[in-house]
Amino acid sequence: MAEKILVTNDVQTDGVEELKKAGYDVDILPNMNEDEFVKVVGKYDAFITRSMTHVTKKVIDAADHLKVIGRAGVGVDSIDIPDATKRGIVVVNTPESNTLAATELTCGLIIGVSRFIPQANQSIMEGRWDRKKFVGQQLQNKTIGIIGVGRIGSRVAKRMQAMEMRTIGYDPYIPRERGDQLGVDLVDLDTLLKESDYITMHVPLTDETRGMIGEDEIAKMKDGAYVINASRGAVLDIYALADALKSGHIAGAGIDVYPKEPLTKDANPFLGMQNVVLTPHIGANTREAQRAVSVDVATGVMQALRGEPVPTAVNMAPVSKQVYAKIKPYFELAERMGTLAISLCDGAVTGVTIEYIGDLADVDTNLLSTAVLKGILNPVMQDSVNYVNAALVANNRHIAVKETKLNSDPEFVDAIRLTLDTEKGQHKVVGTLFNKGEARIAKIDGFRVDFEPKGYFLVAPHRDQPNMIGQISTILGKAGINITGMQVGRSEEKGQNIMTIAIEKDIPDEILDKVRAIDGIVDVKMVCCEPQL
Ligand code: NAD
Numbered sequence: 001m002a003e004k005i006l007v008t009n010d011v012q013t014d015g016v017e018e019l020k021k022a023g024y025d026v027d028i029l030p031n032m033n034e035d036e037f038v039k040v041v042g043k044y045d046a047f048i049t050r051s052m053t054h055v056t057k058k059v060i061d062a063a064d065h066l067k068v069i070g071r072a073g074v075g076v077d078s079i080d081i082p083d084a085t086k087r088g089i090v091v092v093n094t095p096e097s098n099t100l101a102a103t104e105l106t107c108g109l110i111i112g113v114s115r116f117i118p119q120a121n122q123s124i125m126e127g128r129w130d131r132k133k134f135v136g137q138q139l140q141n142k143t144i145g146i147i148g149v150g151r152i153g154s155r156v157a158k159r160m161q162a163m164e165m166r167t168i169g170y171d172p173y174i175p176r177e178r179g180d181q182l183g184v185d186l187v188d189l190d191t192l193l194k195e196s197d198y199i200t201m202h203v204p205l206t207d208e209t210r211g212m213i214g215e216d217e218i219a220k221m222k223d224g225a226y227v228i229n230a231s232r233g234a235v236l237d238i239y240a241l242a243d244a245l246k247s248g249h250i251a252g253a254g255i256d257v258y259p260k261e262p263l264t265k266d267a268n269p270f271l272g273m274q275n276v277v278l279t280p281h282i283g284a285n286t287r288e289a290q291r292a293v294s295v296d297v298a299t300g301v302m303q304a305l306r307g308e309p310v311p312t313a314v315n316m317a318p319v320s321k322q323v324y325a326k327i328k329p330y331f332e333l334a335e336r337m338g339t340l341a342i343s344l345c346d347g348a349v350t351g352v353t354i355e356y357i358g359d360l361a362d363v364d365t366n367l368l369s370t371a372v373l374k375g376i377l378n379p380v381m382q383d384s385v386n387y388v389n390a391a392l393v394a395n396n397r398h399i400a401v402k403e404t405k406l407n408s409d410p411e412f413v414d415a416i417r418l419t420l421d422t423e424k425g426q427h428k429v430v431g432t433l434f435n436k437g438e439a440r441i442a443k444i445d446g447f448r449v450d451f452e453p454k455g456y457f458l459v460a461p462h463r464d465q466p467n468m469i470g471q472i473s474t475i476l477g478k479a480g481i482n483i484t485g486m487q488v489g490r491s492e493e494k495g496q497n498i499m500t501i502a503i504e505k506d507i508p509d510e511i512l513d514k515v516r517a518i519d520g521i522v523d524v525k526m527v528c529c530e531p532q533l
Helices: 013-021 034-041 057-062 081-086 099-115 117-125 151-162 176-182 189-195 215-220 238-247 287-305 321-344 358-362 366-384 390-396 468-478 509-516
Strands: 004-007 025-028 046-049 068-071 090-092 143-147 166-170 198-201 225-229 250-255 276-278 349-357 400-406 415-422 425-434 438-444 447-451 455-463 483-488 496-503 525-529
Touching (some): 013 287, 046 287, 068 287, 081 090, 099 117, 099 151, 099 198, 099 225, 099 250, 143 151, 151 166, 151 176, 166 176, 166 189, 189 215, 215 238, 238 250, 321 358, 321 438, 321 525, 349 358, 349 366, 358 400, 366 390, 366 400, 438 496, 447 483, 447 496, 455 468, 455 509, 468 496, 468 509
Parallel strands (some): 004 046, 046 068, 068 090, 143 166, 198 225
Antiparallel strands (some): 415 425, 425 438, 455 496, 455 525, 483 496
């Protein structure tokens, strides 16, 4: 009997046709409330939804035969993912389908703002013929600075290269080799801000990118620069940008996304300005992107139903019960080790080596390595990396991943040893389990430590000399930061040591700078070990 698929919301017909062609039995039942959904869901092997349908625990509990949930779109906040994962239900979305639509809108904003296209259109519609008023700027030989050279950033680069622009980029998480491949000169943020005639943002919204371009960064931009943002609203301070546009320091801006959407008239700092082009978050609104969403979600659902790996799955792929039982206790440790290790790094990661020591040497650790990679990539890529695609994402970013198994080791009985090679050196983290279940970090960069990789903490290698703890505590205390735990490591090497300080929340960069300035502190890194499991 054919497997049954339910489509709960408006999804373009192309995807539905693909499902039918492949022999699936498809029902379309739009606009159901939770109770109606619960009543029918038990019959289906898969369903496809959009964000309007809430896939609650109650729905999942009633879905006896469900193997796949397909989300036509990107955001999966309306789906209870942990519950679906527990039940081994694969959740797939369509992160790539609007990449080109957002890329092309960005190019449109760049050209539109450079040549006053909307303003010129408006004036002619109002019966004027203002040729002299709209003197724009040519793109050829100008420099475009791309912040975040991922899916969209790299495609914007390619298109702007066709306009004969020089493309430079700031993305500390991709290696130089990738930049060379794209013809994008990778530079630091200050250089990008100072050298670019156009600055365009294509980063995800993370703790690091929130407010990344504010008053200070805008002040560093060239006189007459243009600013474009079609990424996420909170990356850019639009009020600081509006001031710089008013003063004439910035020549123009093209914006599709806002800190609070919809952007209301009273919150809009650009009202009345002639040198901005604003669009109401329409980056993904093309017929092709909508069609791609429907086809991509259908493809993902069919792959999952056939039991094939699905590159767009947002939760982990099911593994056999025996393997899962053995690796489960290490799962959280593995991901947190990845996040800790990447937080210690300054340069882009080029290689990841994962050694499984002792008990783990005899099982399939593929999924654990995926968890390590997810931990490494997650602080930078957020939702776009998951248990199923982490290895693929690492590969696309030219990160060489090596897994080795050691039945015995001179130092540890059962452990995971993770080594990250970066363009600026190497970092090592060893993790193990205490009481067969509690994640513990046992070693960082040659220093013996023993702490739980959880929440926020600082890692500070320092000279082994009196009063280091006192000085750091004073700075944190004065800044009102509560220390919830502290550990000083041990090393065979005399003269250096490492401190880990657990704190309640993220702390501002200026406080970190003060700690860094203490005589004897070699470095300080802020770590947030709260992976999205
Ligand atoms: P992606 O994950 O492929 O690329 C993001 C890049 O940013 C990565 O290469 C990453 O290394 C880099 N990055 C992360 N943190 C950084 C930092 N602190 N500094 C510099 N670089 C950093 O994502 P994508 O698919 O290219 O999407 C980019 C953005 O566009 C996202 O914010 C996404 O939500 C947004 N988007 C908007 C629309 C729209 O309608 N306007 C449509 C699609 C996507």
